[in-house]
Amino acid sequence: MSKYQKIYVLGAGAVGCFFGGMLARAKHDVTLIARVDRAEAINELGLEMDCKSFQEVIKVKASSDLSLLRDADLVLLSVKSPDTEKTIQDIASVLPSHAVILSLQNGVANTQIASGLISNPIYPAVVYVAAGMNGHRTMKHHGRGELLVGSLQEITPPDQEKLAGICALFESSGIPCAITAQIKRDMWLKFLVNCSYNGISGIGQITYGEMVRVPEIIQQIDGITHEFIKIAALEGVLISEAEGREANELIASTMVTQRSSTAQDLARGKKTEIDFLNGYIVQLAKKYGVEVPYNQSVYALIKMLERAQHN
Numbered sequence: 001m002s003k004y005q006k007i008y009v010l011g012a013g014a015v016g017c018f019f020g021g022m023l024a025r026a027k028h029d030v031t032l033i034a035r036v037d038r039a040e041a042i043n044e045l046g047l048e049m050d051c052k053s054f055q056e057v058i059k060v061k062a063s064s065d066l067s068l069l070r071d072a073d074l075v076l077l078s079v080k081s082p083d084t085e086k087t088i089q090d091i092a093s094v095l096p097s098h099a100v101i102l103s104l105q106n107g108v109a110n111t112q113i114a115s116g117l118i119s120n121p122i123y124p125a126v127v128y129v130a131a132g133m134n135g136h137r138t139m140k141h142h143g144r145g146e147l148l149v150g151s152l153q154e155i156t157p158p159d160q161e162k163l164a165g166i167c168a169l170f171e172s173s174g175i176p177c178a179i180t181a182q183i184k185r186d187m188w189l190k191f192l193v194n195c196s197y198n199g200i201s202g203i204g205q206i207t208y209g210e211m212v213r214v215p216e217i218i219q220q221i222d223g224i225t226h227e228f229i230k231i232a233a234l235e236g237v238l239i240s241e242a243e244g245r246e247a248n249e250l251i252a253s254t255m256v257t258q259r260s261s262t263a264q265d266l267a268r269g270k271k272t273e274i275d276f277l278n279g280y281i282v283q284l285a286k287k288y289g290v291e292v293p294y295n296q297s298v299y300a301l302i303k304m305l306e307r308a309q310h311n
C-alpha cells in the first residue's frame with residue numbers, strides 16, 4: 001500500500017489536472033485544490049481528460065478549502081511561480097509535519113522559496129508534459145507526461161524512501177517517474193527549454209510546431225540558448241551546445257500543438273512566470289556582468305504585454 005494515501009493537488013490548472021487526474025483515474029485518493037468556480041464545475045460534472053491516448057471524464061474531488069490539507073500525506077504543488085510564496089504561507093499552519101510536498105513547477109527557484117517558508121520535506125520534480133485548460137473542467141493534453149524527481153541536497157536514505165514512494169505512486173498511475181541524482185542539472189535543462197519557447201510562444205500566441213517553422217525564430221532560440229548555457233556554467237551547471245540544441249529540438253517534435261504555459265497566461269490576462277524564466281537569466285547576467293540581449297528582449301516584450309493587459 002502506498003504511504004501517500006491522501007493526495008492534494010495545490011493548483012488545479014493544466015499540470016495539476018493532468019497529474020491529479022491520472023492519479024485519480026488510477027483510484028488514488030486525490031483532492032484538487034482549485035478556485036471556487038473550477039471546484040464547483042469539477043465536483044458537479046467531473047474532470048474531462050482529453051489526452052493523446054484516451055478521452056475520459058474522471059470523478060475526482062475538488063475544493064477551494066485549504067484547511068482540508070490537515071490530513072495530507074502528499075501535496076503536489078502546481079500553482080504558478082508568482083503564487084508560490086503566498087500559497088505556502090497559507091498552508092504552513094495547516095499541513096501535518098509528515099506531509100511531503102512535490103513541486104511540479106517550472107524554473108529553478110520554487111523549491112528553495114517554498115522550503116524557506118515551511119519545514120515539511122519538499123522535493124522538486126522536472127515535469128515534461130504539454131497541457132492546457134479549456135474552460136474549468138477540461139484538461140487538454142498535447143504530449144508526453146513524465147517526471148524526474150530528486151533532492152536539491154544529497155539524497156539521504158529517508159529522502160530515497162520518500163522519493164521511491166512518490167515514483168511508485170506515479171508509475172502505478174501510468175506516469176513514468178524516475179529518481180535522478182542530478183536534479184539541479186535536470187532542472188536547468190528543462191529551464192532552458194522554457195527560456196527558449198515559453199516567451200516567444202506567448203508573444204506570438206503560437207504553437208511550438210509553428211515556431212520552429214520560422215527560420216528567424218530558430219535563430220532567436222539559438223541566441224537564447226547560447227546565452228543561457230553561459231549563465232548556467234556560471235551557476236555551476238555545465239550544458240554543451242549540442243545538449244542544448246537536442247533539448248530544444250525534442251520539445252518542438254514531441255509537443256507540436258502546444259502553446260506554452262506563458263502563452264496560456266497571457267491569453268487569460270494573467271501575470272506570467274517570466275520573472276522566473278528569461279527574467280531570472282537576466283537577473284543572474286546582471287550579477288555576473290554578462291550581456292544576454294536575446295533573453296533580455298523576450299523578457300522585455302513579455303513585460304510589455306503584461307503591462308498592456310493591466311492598463
Ligand SMILES: NC(=O)C1=CN([C@@H]2O[C@H](COP(=O)(O)OP(=O)(O)OC[C@H]3O[C@@H](n4cnc5c(N)ncnc54)[C@H](OP(=O)(O)O)[C@@H]3O)[C@@H](O)[C@H]2O)C=CC1
Nearest residue numbers: 011012013014015033034035078079105106129130131261
Ligand atoms: N502547462 C504546461 O504544459 C506545463 C506547466 N508547467 C509548470 O507547472 C506550473 C503550473 O502550470 P499550469 O498548470 O500551466 O498553470 P495554471 O495557471 O493552469 O494552473 C495553476 C492554477 O492554480 C490556481 N491557484 C493558484 N493559487 C491557488 C490557491 N491558493 N487556491 C486554489 N487555486 C489556486 C490558479 O488559479 P488562478 O489562475 O485563478 O490564479 C490556476 O488555476 C507552472 O510552474 C508551469 O510553468 C510545467 C510543465 C508543463
Ligand SMILES: CC(C)(CO)C(=O)C(=O)O
Nearest residue numbers: 129130258259260261262
Ligand atoms: C514543456 C513546456 C514547454 C510545455 O509547454 C512547459 O513547461 C510550459 O509550457 O511551461
